Amino acid sequence: MEQEDLHHQLVLLGLRADTARVYEHLFRVRRATEAELAAALDLRGDGVRAAVKELITWGLAARHDTGRGVRAVIPEAGLDALVRRRQVELEQARIAVSQSFEEHRRSARPVDVDSPVEVVTGAAVKLRIRQLAAGVRHGIRRLDRPPHLFGAANRAEIEHLGRGVSYRVVYSRDCLELPGYLEDNVIPCVEAGEQARVAPELPVNMTVLDADLAWLTRPGDGPDARLVIVYAGGLLEALIGLFDLAWATAVPLHLTGGPAAAIKPADRRLLVLLNSGISDTRAAETLGLSRRTFYRRLEQLMAQTATTNRFQLAAVAAGRGWLS
Incomplete structure (x- = not known):
């Protein structure tokens, strides 16, 4: 890893910029006094002391046995602690932003709050879908019919399935007739753990994320692409009901056989x-x-x-x- 990249990654984990510089220097020289660190890095003494204290706190550095100087230590435990702290901070930030948005929504004029719908058009549609899907925590429910915004391969779903996200998908029959879609999308996802069913036809192309929101897509070229995001409320409950009805009446698509199946x-x-x-x-x-x-x-x-x-x-x- 390049030195600039290492510095960036340490700061991303939550170290202050000066602390990251001190940590990198200790790795190169193995041991140094605070005065030597200040001279080598052109830092003030109090800045070095604060950096050393931070590194020791996180288990990334220790005082040398002789009492002279500081040395870097094996970073695994300290890095794990930094990662956990960063995760907590990010979750707290997510909650704070959500609460702020909700407070603003409640205090806004009625014309702003009556509609639980967001509309995205044009080139921003695909990016917005990726942002939404990346935030899934528990499960995704989908009604899948052509035409599609994305290609056949669905690497994001397979990654989500691998970390425990559940998927229930109802495919319209014409999805399975598309060249390559069954082989490149449906079968790999089912083999990775997706629960799939097939319906003769579906009214919309829709995805429900957890129980928080749903989105409906209208593919198109350039400005014609449209994404409608529906947030919590009666309309979202109706869309979830639509999925449940489609799921209950669709035919299971089990493409992976169990060990007890008495058939090839x-x-x-x-x-x-x-x-x-x-x-x-x-x-x-x-x-x-x-x-x-x-x-x-x-x-x-x-x-x-x-x-x-x-x-x-x-x-x-x-x-x-x-x-x-």
């Missing part, structure tokens, strides 16, 4: 894709099969279950737990 994983995925309602051609493409091989597997499953049509096959598969 490839056949189970075939059944799940068909049950979601996507076309035979799209299902075959997703499975990497030719149409001929796809239909041969379908016939084999019907023979295995003693069924004569897809409706019977779906009913038997559900009854045997192959789709859950």
Whole structure:
């Protein structure tokens, strides 16, 4: 790491600029008296004393055994303490800003407070969505239908799932028909822990973040893109109710088989894709099969279950737990 970068990172962790300089110098020289530090860094004596005291307080420096001078120590424990302090400060700042905004909102004229809606347009839409999503604490609920603002890959969701954020997503059937969307977005997210369901169609493209807010998107080029953010209130409750209704009536999309499933994983995925309602051609493409091989597997499953049509096959598969 470059020296300038190290200094920046130490300040970012919460050390004062002069304290960071003293800490860096101690790492280079291993030991120095306060007078030597003042001379080397062109600092006043009281400034050096304050920096040394701060470093000792955080466990980043210690008095030398001989009583002469100060030395840097292994930083892990001290850095952990700084990180925790920084996290507490950031949370306190978040609470203070939220409270200030709420106080302002309550004291504002009625015309300013009656609408719990924020509208963002144009180039700022994607940035605002990223800012909102980065603040998720517990879970995201989403109604997903084309067209989309972002590409198929969804690295942010996979990162969130990895740190314990829950995702429940209802996809419209035409999402799964989009080239690459099932393979590059849906399957990786489901395999990472997303709970997914499929509906024939959805009325909006909507995301609910925790229980705090929701946003609806209208993709477009340039100034035509539009983002509507809905904050706490009756409208947000209605949107959450819309999601709950869509979730309750959608078909589960379980693309990862459990160890107890009495069916080959490839056949189970075939059944799940068909049950979601996507076309035979799209299902075959997703499975990497030719149409001929796809239909041969379908016939084999019907023979295995003693069924004569897809409706019977779906009913038997559900009854045997192959789709859950």
